[in-house]
Amino acid sequence: MKTVKQKILLFLKLLTVFFIVVAISLYFLRDTILNQAIANISSKMELKYDSNFTVKQANFEGFSGLRLTEITLKPKKADTLINIKKLTTSINVWKLIVGEFQVGTLEIQNGFVQLVQKGDIKNFAAFLKKDKNELVNSRKKDYAELAYRIISRILNLVPTDMNVENLIFKLDDNGKKATIKIDKLVLQNKKLETSLNIKTNSFTQRWKIKGFADPREQKADIRFFNLDTGAIKVPYLDERYNLISSFDSIRLKIDNIDRTGNELRIDGFTSIANLKINHPRIARKNVIIKNARFDYRFLLGSDFISVDSTSTLQLNKIKIHPYIAYETAQDTVYKLKVAIPKTKAQDFINSLPDGLFTNFQGMEADGTFDYYLDFQYNINKPKELVFDSKLKKKNLKITKYGTANLNKLNSEFVYRAIIEDVLQRPVLVGNANPNYISLEQISPYLQKSVLTTEDPSFFSHRGFINEAFKQSIIKNIKTKKFSRGASTISMQLVKNVFLTREKTLSRKLEEILLVYVLENNRIASKERMLEVYFNVIEWGPNIYGIGEASRFYFNKNPSELNLKECLFLARIIPSPKKFMYQFNDEGTLKEFAVQQESFLTNIMTRRGLLSSKDTIYKQQKLLISGPAKSYLRLKVTPSSPIDSIPFLPDFEFDL
Template sequence: MKTGKQKIILATKILCVLFVALIIAFYLFRDAVLKQTIAKVSNTMEIDYNSTFSVKKASFDGISGVNLSDVVLVPKNADTLFKIQKMKTSISFLHLLVGDVQLGTLEIKNGYIQLVKKGKIRNFDAFIKKDKQTEISNEKRDYAQFVYRIISKALNLVPTDMVLDNLSFRLDDNGRKATINFQQLRLVNKQLETSIKVQTNTFTQRWKIKGFADPRNKKADIRFFNIDTGAIKVPYFDERFNLKSSFDSIRLNIINIDKDGDELHIDGFTSIKNLKINHSKIASKDVVIKNARFDFRFLLGSDFVSIDSSSTVQFNKIKLHPYLAYETEKDTIYRLKVKIPKMKAQDFITSLPDGLFTHFQGMEAEGNFDYNLNFSFNKNKPDQLVFDSNIKKENLKITKYGEANLNKLNGEFIYRALIKNVLQRPILVGSANANYTPLNQISPYLRKCVLTTEDPSFFSHHGFINEAFKQSIIKNIKTKKFSRGASTISMQLVKNVFLTREKTVSRKLEEILLVFILENNRIASKERMLEVYFNIIEWGPNVYGIGEASRFYFQKSPSELNLNECLYLARIIPSPKKFIYQFNDQGMLKNFATRQESFLTNIMFRRGLLSPEDTIYKSQRIIISGPARSFLRIKTRDTTQIKIDSLSVDEEFDL
């Protein structure tokens, strides 16, 4: 009778014999298997993707090596997707037995992969369209398991040793062309080095990728830089999106990809030097970030994907800790948290990207601050949105202003509106201007009406209203478009006096920072800010300030305006040049305008800003009597017809 040890030895011998038998069988029939595999792939391409796949010659090299020549994939009625003259690769036989494809080595000589779009026809459409017959599953996806499986399969297809000579990636988007040619790529003993030529319609450059790459252990440390002098230009985007961008170098370091229980951890960092971006929607100048780095930790579970709060984003001297999460455990929830630890205000100012904050150049500050943002949105409960923005100051003080000298609000200055990059006529903000109106000489009704429509909590907030931002975000998400803003009078004042009306990221960011400085350093009183606001805002075609507006519409001084007239002036502030559409061909307010007026009046009643005595004469219709009347499209009454009609009536009744 055999012992346990003898049984184990016997079983091992049997397995070895079976394994050898499998290798021999595979070796004897491998050519047939290879031909069958190529035929199967070709048939799949024909049936599922309406494409022709062909290999001119295929043969084995040793047990696991495969030589292929003239490998071509051509979609029907479209340009070739890829063509490779010579390819040699080896596959791990052990991994193949368990269903995984793991490349050992790869050699490619002379080939190209190209994406072509002509008109609306793309040569890769068949490979990205979803299978209509695929059943929609209600089962939740395990994000950690799904991503780990994808990463593992992708890295298994990256060979441990690789040699590429003259392999090109081409892009042709209706004549917008870019070619990235790997003239030479070597991955030997985990060391990667390349020589790349990039060519577009607008430039030609030579790049290099160099570093460490270990696909089996899921680690890498790669640097990307320019061989020629000057920065690396990003191809295609300049022609396709009018986005010009460049950088000196990029580094990507993958430290760890590990699945621990139900969670997947991806750790590493990426950095970039002298990133330059130019786009009309971002800023009017080049935006330059000298040094930026992102130390990341991605966490994925069965029902969430997140960037952990231990991650750090740094540009110049500014450091912040982001937390982003997408959760699906019960409801679909999006979360964002940003924390800027305590830092010097001057370090923050000097670290702002060049070109993005031009009005802050030369500004100096003392003190410290820290900042926290908390945002949460539940897709199934949008009205429960969380938006909390909080800054803590420590002896914060502006000691020197930059291009935007906020102190000018306290004295006389010349204001010139900028509309479509054209400077309008100069307006003197001061008593020497006959139309300038001090706050105490403006009708109290107008002050109440404008504050109600534009900024009800102006005298109590510090430049921003969290609840307004919150409601704005909710409405914009629900409507899936930017349909509501959250601009305060402080923000409108800063935008008008110190900034342009260009709709750029730069202008909005500068507006937010300047408003914070203005409101939190008590540079100008609320009363002075409101007075300047009333005297500069546009109220019609070439009409600026309440002094001009009250005479343009009603031939009155601002102190003489009645409630109806004030309600009208407050309502047209968002679109003052379109005031003519408020009136019908009889010169009377249209129904929608009277409904707006009633709505505004009711709000003011509820807030105690109006009393019944204020509305005794409100039933009187508004009369445009000033120069604005000439803009109205009023039909002239035919008085002759009226007389004829009257005469006919007299004759009929024998009067």
């Protein structure tokens, strides 16, 4: 009888013979199989994507080589998507036998790939549509398994040796054009070197990419440089999104792609030098980040995708440890955690991106701080949103102010609002101005009303209200737009006195930091801050401060205002130039305005700010008696025969 060892050897011999027979059969039938495969692809492209796929000539070279000429992919009703004159490649036969397609070598000569949109017609639109079955099953996918499969397929398509000449990538988005021409791309012995020519409607440049790439070991270290003078400009984004951006160099390194069990881990880092960004929604000036580096660790599991907390983002001297996660185990949950370890205050100030925090330029500080943010949002349980922001400081002290000198709040100064880039008339904030009103001279009703509408906890918070932020985030997520803010009186004061009304990321970030400095260093008392606030906020067309407002609407001093008048003034703060729309043609409040007034009154009563004696006024009507009355569209009632009344024009004000 044959031993087990002999049986195994016999099996291996038979298996070897089988593979040899299969290989020989495939060798002689390979051209037929190849042409049949091309025919199948062509048929699929026509039926599924309404496109024509053609190859003029296709044949094998040697045992694993493949040579194709005149490869074209063209949608029937749009511009050609791909046209390659000559493509020579080889495949890993042994990988093919076990069901994997892996490219060995690749040569491409002369060709283009172009994405074209003319009007609403896109030559790539058909290839973006998802299969209905894929849409139904998309929530059931294992993120780690899916990501690893996609990465493996992509890397298998990257050859170990490559030579590309004169390959052009074109983009034409209704006249917004960008062309990237690969003059020469060589990957040999894991060394990559590429020369690119970039051309858009506004500039031309030459780039160089070089480094290390090993698709089989799943590692890479690649750098981008500019061969010409100046920074590398990013094409297309300037014309498409009005985003002008450039950088001196970029480095991308992938150290490890590892799948262990049900988890996929990707490690590496990317860095960029002198990144410059310019966009009207970001800042009025160029934003420059001199040095930025992101040491990343991406973790993916069957039901989550995350940036691990061991990752580090460094902006100049600022180090940040982020944790970002998307989880679908039971509910869909978004998580964000940010940790800034112990940092010198001066290092933080010096590291702020140029152009993003212009009011901090020249500021000096002592001490250290560390910061922690915890945010969680469950789409099925929005009311359980977590927003926890903590800053721990040690000997933190501002020793010198920058452009925004917060100390000016404690002295007389000139305030000039900027509305739509137009500098408004100067308003003196001080006793030398007859319209300046001290806090003691302002009706207590008005103080209570404004605090209720704008910032009920003004005297107890330190610039921010976490609960207000939470409710604002919930509302904005639900409406999928910025429909609710969380501004305190402190934030409004800083915005009015030190910043502009521009809706930019820069202005909002500066507002947050300046408020923190103002409130936590006790630069001005709460009473002084509220007094300045009452004297600078806009309260009507070219009306600034309560002194002007009380006379404009009621011909009264602020101390003489009754409750009804105070409720009105508090309610119009968000849109003071539209106050006239609250009145009907008889000069009395419209129903919606009466309801707002009643709602505000009830809140103040519940909070103990008003008593039953205070609300006796309810039988009275609010009447505008000051110059503001001319802005109302009142109905003219004749008191004598019509033919004896002279013509009075119906004045309307476009505000």
